[in-house]
Amino acid sequence: MPDASLPGGPLGQALALGIYLLVVMGPLLALTGLTVRSLLGGQADELALVLPTGRRLELLANSLALSAAVAALVTVEGWLAATAIWAMARSRANALLFLVLPLAALPPYLYALAWFGLVRGLEPLLALLGLGAPAPYGWTGVLWVQGAAFAPLGLGFAWLGLRNLDPDLIDSGRTARHDAAVLARIALPMSAPALATGAGIVFLLSLLDYSVPSLFQINVYPLEVFADYSATNSPERALLMTIPLLLIAGAAAASLLRPIRALTTRMPSGGRRWSSPPHWPVGLITLQWLALGLLSLQALAPLGVLLAQSGGLGGIGLSLASAWGDLRSSLWSAGLAGAMSALVGMGLARRLRNETGGGVWWLLAMAPLAIPASLAGLGFVVVTAPLEGSLRGALVLGPALVLFGRFVPLSALILLAQMRRLDPLLFESARLSESSAWRRAILVEIPLLGGGLLAAAGLVFALSLGELGATLLAVPPGMGALSIRIYNYLHYGASETVAGLCLVLEICVLAAAVGTLALAARWERRIASGEAG
Amino acid sequence: MVYTSVDQPYAEPILAEFERETGIRVRAVYDVEASKTTGLVNRLLAETSSPRADVFWSSEVVQMILLEERGVLAVYESPQAVDLPDQYQDPEGYWTGFAARARAIIVNTDLVPASDFPRGLADFLDPSRPGESIAIAYPFFGTTATHAAALYALQGPEAALGFFEELAGRGVRVVDGNSVVRDLVASGELAFGLTDTDDACGALRRGEPVAVILPDQDGPGTLVIPSTVALIADSPNPEQGRALIDYLLRPETEEALVRAGYSHVPLHPDTSPPETCISSDVAAMEVDYHDVYDYFAVSQEQLRAVFLR
Numbered sequence: 001m002p003d004a005s006l007p008g009g010p011l012g013q014a015l016a017l018g019i020y021l022l023v024v025m026g027p028l029l030a031l032t033g034l035t036v037r038s039l040l041g042g043q044a045d046e047l048a049l050v051l052p053t054g055r056r057l058e059l060l061a062n063s064l065a066l067s068a069a070v071a072a073l074v075t076v077e078g079w080l081a082a083t084a085i086w087a088m089a090r091s092r093a094n095a096l097l098f099l100v101l102p103l104a105a106l107p108p109y110l111y112a113l114a115w116f117g118l119v120r121g122l123e124p125l126l127a128l129l130g131l132g133a134p135a136p137y138g139w140t141g142v143l144w145v146q147g148a149a150f151a152p153l154g155l156g157f158a159w160l161g162l163r164n165l166d167p168d169l170i171d172s173g174r175t176a177r178h179d180a181a182v183l184a185r186i187a188l189p190m191s192a193p194a195l196a197t198g199a200g201i202v203f204l205l206s207l208l209d210y211s212v213p214s215l216f217q218i219n220v221y222p223l224e225v226f227a228d229y230s231a232t233n234s235p236e237r238a239l240l241m242t243i244p245l246l247l248i249a250g251a252a253a254a255s256l257l258r259p260i261r262a263l264t265t266r267m268p269s270g271g272r273r274w275s276s277p278p279h280w281p282v283g284l285i286t287l288q289w290l291a292l293g294l295l296s297l298q299a300l301a302p303l304g305v306l307l308a309q310s311g312g313l314g315g316i317g318l319s320l321a322s323a324w325g326d327l328r329s330s331l332w333s334a335g336l337a338g339a340m341s342a343l344v345g346m347g348l349a350r351r352l353r354n355e356t357g358g359g360v361w362w363l364l365a366m367a368p369l370a371i372p373a374s375l376a377g378l379g380f381v382v383v384t385a386p387l388e389g390s391l392r393g394a395l396v397l398g399p400a401l402v403l404f405g406r407f408v409p410l411s412a413l414i415l416l417a418q419m420r421r422l423d424p425l426l427f428e429s430a431r432l433s434e435s436s437a438w439r440r441a442i443l444v445e446i447p448l449l450g451g452g453l454l455a456a457a458g459l460v461f462a463l464s465l466g467e468l469g470a471t472l473l474a475v476p477p478g479m480g481a482l483s484i485r486i487y488n489y490l491h492y493g494a495s496e497t498v499a500g501l502c503l504v505l506e507i508c509v510l511a512a513a514v515g516t517l518a519l520a521a522r523w524e525r526r527i528a529s530g531e532a533g
Numbered sequence: 534m535v536y537t538s539v540d541q542p543y544a545e546p547i548l549a550e551f552e553r554e555t556g557i558r559v560r561a562v563y564d565v566e567a568s569k570t571t572g573l574v575n576r577l578l579a580e581t582s583s584p585r586a587d588v589f590w591s592s593e594v595v596q597m598i599l600l601e602e603r604g605v606l607a608v609y610e611s612p613q614a615v616d617l618p619d620q621y622q623d624p625e626g627y628w629t630g631f632a633a634r635a636r637a638i639i640v641n642t643d644l645v646p647a648s649d650f651p652r653g654l655a656d657f658l659d660p661s662r663p664g665e666s667i668a669i670a671y672p673f674f675g676t677t678a679t680h681a682a683a684l685y686a687l688q689g690p691e692a693a694l695g696f697f698e699e700l701a702g703r704g705v706r707v708v709d710g711n712s713v714v715r716d717l718v719a720s721g722e723l724a725f726g727l728t729d730t731d732d733a734c735g736a737l738r739r740g741e742p743v744a745v746i747l748p749d750q751d752g753p754g755t756l757v758i759p760s761t762v763a764l765i766a767d768s769p770n771p772e773q774g775r776a777l778i779d780y781l782l783r784p785e786t787e788e789a790l791v792r793a794g795y796s797h798v799p800l801h802p803d804t805s806p807p808e809t810c811i812s813s814d815v816a817a818m819e820v821d822y823h824d825v826y827d828y829f830a831v832s833q834e835q836l837r838a839v840f841l842r
Contacts, residue, residue, distance in 0.1 A: 055842050120720055137706070214671070214709040219841045227673045227841060231833035233575055233599060381579040468565070472572050477534040477585060478560025487565035488541035490712065492735070 017351075019344055024368050024405040027379020031239045034382065038236040049240040056224055060244060063207055063221040066139075070146045071203040075195055077147070078154025079161075080291035083183065086162045087278050096296075101156050102513030103299045103506075107466045107483075108149035108212045110502050113490070114302030115145055117309060142216040146209070148298035150202045155295060157198025161191025171275050179278040200252050201369070207249060208372050221245065222372065235378050242372060249370030250363060303506065309499035319500025326480035327504065329399075330465055333481070336400035337407065338461035342453045344404070345411030352416050366409050373469025376406055380474050398474035399481060403464040410463070411456035418452025451519075458516025462509045534770065535777060536573045537590040538564035539760060540731075543795040544590065550789075551780045557773050562586070577605050577765070587774030590762045590781060594630060595679045597761040598826040601627040607766040609775055613782035617800050620817075621759045629778070630759030632787045632796035635815060636680050637755075638746040639718045639733040640725040651725055653749035654684075657700060664703030668714045668726035671707055672697065672836045676729050676758050678829070681836055683756050683820050685828035694835050701839050719743050729758070730797040734810035738794060745810050754818040757798050760790075 039047060052060045085093045165187060173182040210222035222245065229238040280288075310316050320327070348365055368376070380402045384395060430444035446453065468483040475481055482505055489497045537544045541563045548559045564572040574596045577589060581604065589606075591597045600606050601623065610626040621630030638651050644666075651657070657667055672681040684693040701707075706723065708714055714726035715733060719741035733745040747755040762781050764774050780786060784801040791799055797811050 055838060058842060116716075211709070215713070217707065224837065224841055227671070227833070227837050229575075230674055230678070231830055231837075233578055233603075235575070235579075378575055378579060381576050385580050385583050387583070472565065473576055475562060476560075477536070477562050480563070484563055484565055485541060488563060490565075492540050492542045 015347075017347070019340075020348060020408070023401050024408055025364070026383045027376050027402075027405065028367070028371055029379075030382040031235055031375060031379045035236040035239045038234075043236070046237060046240055049237060050243045052221070052241075052244055056221065056241075059219055059221040059224050062219060063245075064248070066142065066146075066213060066218065066220060067203045067206040069143060070150060070206040071199040073143060073147045074150045074154035074202050075158070075199040077151060077291045077295055078156075078158040078198065079188075079191070079195055080288050081155055081295045082158035082162055083187070084285075084288035084292045085155075085159065087280075097155075097159060098514055100152050100296065100299050102152070102462065102510050103303075104150075104152035104156060104462075106149070106302075106506060106509065107468070108146060108209060109215075110306075110466070110505075111149040111302050112145045112212050112215050113498070114305040114502075115148065117305045117495075118301055121305070121308070137217045139216075139218060142213050142218045144298070145212055145216070146206055148302070149212070150205065151295045151298050153202055153205075154198055157194045157201075158191065160198075161194025162187060165190050167275070180280050180284055183278075183280070183284075196255075200255065203252055204249050204369050207245060207252075208370070225372070226374070229374075235375070235382075238375060242375060245372070246370050250367070252370075306499045306503050306506070309495055310503050311496045311500065315496055316500045316503055319497045320504050322497065323480075323482060323485045323501055323504070326482045326485045327508075329475075329479050330482040331508070333399040333403060333471070334461045334464035336397070337403035337464045338457035338459075340400065340404045341408045341411035341460040342415070342457040345408055345415050345456050346449065346453065348408065348412040349415035349419055352412060353419055365412055368406055369409050371406075373406065373467065374473065377402055377470035377473030380405075380470070395476040396479060398476055399471050399479070400464075402470045402474040403467055404460070406467070406470055407460040407463050411460050414456040414459065415449065415452045418449055418455075454516045454519050458512050461512050461516075465508055465512075466505055534560045534562075534586050534768075535588040535590055535774075536562045536564070536577060536586045538573055538592045538596075539590055539795065540592070543731075543790060543793050546793070547781070547786060547789060551777060555776060555780070557776060559777065574600065578603060581605055584765045584768050586765050587768040587770045588762060588777050589765060590760065592634075592760055593676055593679055593758050594628075594761050594822045595682065595826050595829055597628045597763060598623075598823060599829075600763070601625075602826075605766060606763045607768070607771070609764040609778060611775070611779050611782050613779050616802055617782070618802075620821075621757075621800050628761045628763040629782060630761050631782055631800050632790040633757045633759040633798040633800055634676075634730045634796060635747055635755045635757050635798050635811070635817075636676065637728060637730045637733045637811070638725055638748050639715055639728050639736065640744045640746060641718050641721055641723065641742060642744050643721055643742045644724045647744070650744060650746055651748075652746065653752055654696070654727075657705065657727070658696070658703065662724070664700075664705045666724040667703075668706040668708050668717055668723050669700065670711045670714055670728070671709065671840065673833045673840075675711065677711065677727070678833065679758060679825060680727075680756050682825045682829040682832045683818060685832045686820050686824040687753060687818065690828070690831065690835070693832070694839070697836055697839055707840050730811060731795050734797060735794055737810050747811055747815060749818075750812075750816045754816040756820070757815065757817040759800060760796070 085096055088096070169186060169190075170182060173186045177185065208222055210220055210226060213220045214223050225238055225241045225245075228241060229235070310319070351361055352365060380398065384398065387395065426444070426448060430440050466483055468481075468487060471481050471483055475484065482501065486498055486501045486505070489501065535548065544561070544563065548561055551557070552559050562573065562576075573589070577584075577586060577600060580586070584605075589597070589600065597606075606627045608626040611629060614622060614629045614631075617629060617631060621633065623629070638656075640650050645651075651659075651662070656662060657669075670677040672678055681693070681697065684696065687693075688696070706717070706726075708717065711728040711732045714723075714728045715736050717723045718726050718728075719736045721742070727748075730745065733743065736743045737745055749755060762778050764771060764778060768774050784799075784804045787796065787799045787801050787804050790796040791804075798815055798817075
């Protein structure tokens, strides 16, 4: 059995599990405890909140319809665009992917603001053409903006699916059928696990978001939960009302188990794509390029809007100067969350790799993705409230811990995929030749998993940098965060400063993403050449 | 340590000046509009058994009364508050109001001629004004929720609910926050909407084509929403907390908040603020904020059924 455990073997795994349960599941468990106490203390009638009826059921239906539509849109668009990239020269494909994929980390709210600005900016031009500006509300708007925000994720998973294909299988198919049939009969079914995984994750992210739908006046279930929470200030009621969302998210996560397993058991170690350029019908090529154009427009247009609103380099510099302390705090918290996610994610990934039972570990590992950010933050406050004296100094780690708790499942998935891609014999020979687990980890395992560790840390860092809901509740007095300042200036009406700070955030995310992806790729090449040697 | 829901661009310079003048280091946590009041208030509630904040400086009053009711606050009657009107102070001394804002109608002057400016809330129901050209924020969050509860207290639940039902029936746009109302009106997307003076006057200051109207000055008056400040019970640094409260309640601090564009209704009688974007003689709605608090839950429950569907 290949061994990719944390240093210390069982001890390391126990440590990782302990940290995971305390930090990741602790907030949810604490809120559950409060809720059970409240129910037993005479509030049993609140159990009715678990079952949405009437108006709340309609809101839940709205949420489901929106999330499903966004997931479908993003998946179809992502797959078509990915197939277009798949046929490109490697350098062009990589350049495009490096540009678009890191944008997955930007909060959807920023996309909405950028698109509002863009539509307003285009109004005079549209008027000249005799066209009215699109109404900034309704289903079309929310589908467009959430579709834009999640488009890089859709592309990323579709690309993962295509990259996952065995090129020899594709070549064999091409000898018997035309390229379009190969795409439909071989590439599509074989990349389906990746597509399903991406669709599921987008569905979950969309399901829990109320901020963008409410901007477009689409009422969804999470807004009802938030409105009730605002009126009653009762986390117990909020948790009970969230249970339908948790169950739906749990069912979605459960339905993803098979595709995720399939995805992470099929990863080849890179390699060639088409042996000769594919020949597709004009209709398909048109669709592919339409999807690629649409996706690029959706993802990249906000960059242009922010640049136009920010007042140029001088404006960005002023924005940066006004938020320097907050940026430092955010970089520290996001960096720490990234590092912790990579290390604990490694232990979790190993556990998931060995999971052959009913998927309990999978559900446990994916549960944080289904917990609304504000509840995760409040749970953290409940867990840490009893801390006294010097222990309170540790709360400077609060934002990092709560961000780690939110995003560690993604880190575990990346590391699991990385483990699947490596030759198990490498781990086995390390286990046989090196008796010290620490030496084995430092000399063999961490170098072997280095690319995945960097990618996992980079992704969590990028997502953490713009996170607001949980950060707001976990940040200790005197410590700021870039996302908090951005939202404050947003209310203040300082659009230039907001645009400047959003660009600063985006530059940090892009730099981190490009840096980690490049380092990971380099590491991977080194490992591959080592394998070859 | 201070928790504040006053916008960071307004609060930060005041706290920095306090640090400079007193040598007391301030560590602040700021809230954001996007958290819909569930941010710091819930954090304070969750920390009740082991408080971390010394002072809560709120941008409104109902959430402060909630904290008072839940035992989060300590009594502190600042010597700086003796001149402040009783209407804006807690009778038991748990919190003090100052540097108020008011609810306001923001009007796009390109779309609405001055002769046709809305004068009060009744104009939101005027059949000659298309409902889809008018906006309010969700009436279950922030100051719009406070305003809704104040209407419940002033007019009675039936009349107030009827007003909001009629708004919904007219297709009035209900948007995600007062700043969104401001932006939609300032951009010309909408003719007018209900917001707060700091949002509306901010747009005016930036040169947007808007006018700011205090609603119902000839009738029941405009709802005035004071900032409130309170000492947290069993706080870690009560002495420094009291010093900060005293500092915030000085007329000079109120003047600074008016100058910065946050407050437009100073409450100190002897404050001589610079000119603001609204009349200095505001006819304020006569409501007891504790009554507003009492109607808060029921108004929320009923209005969710009206607007969240």
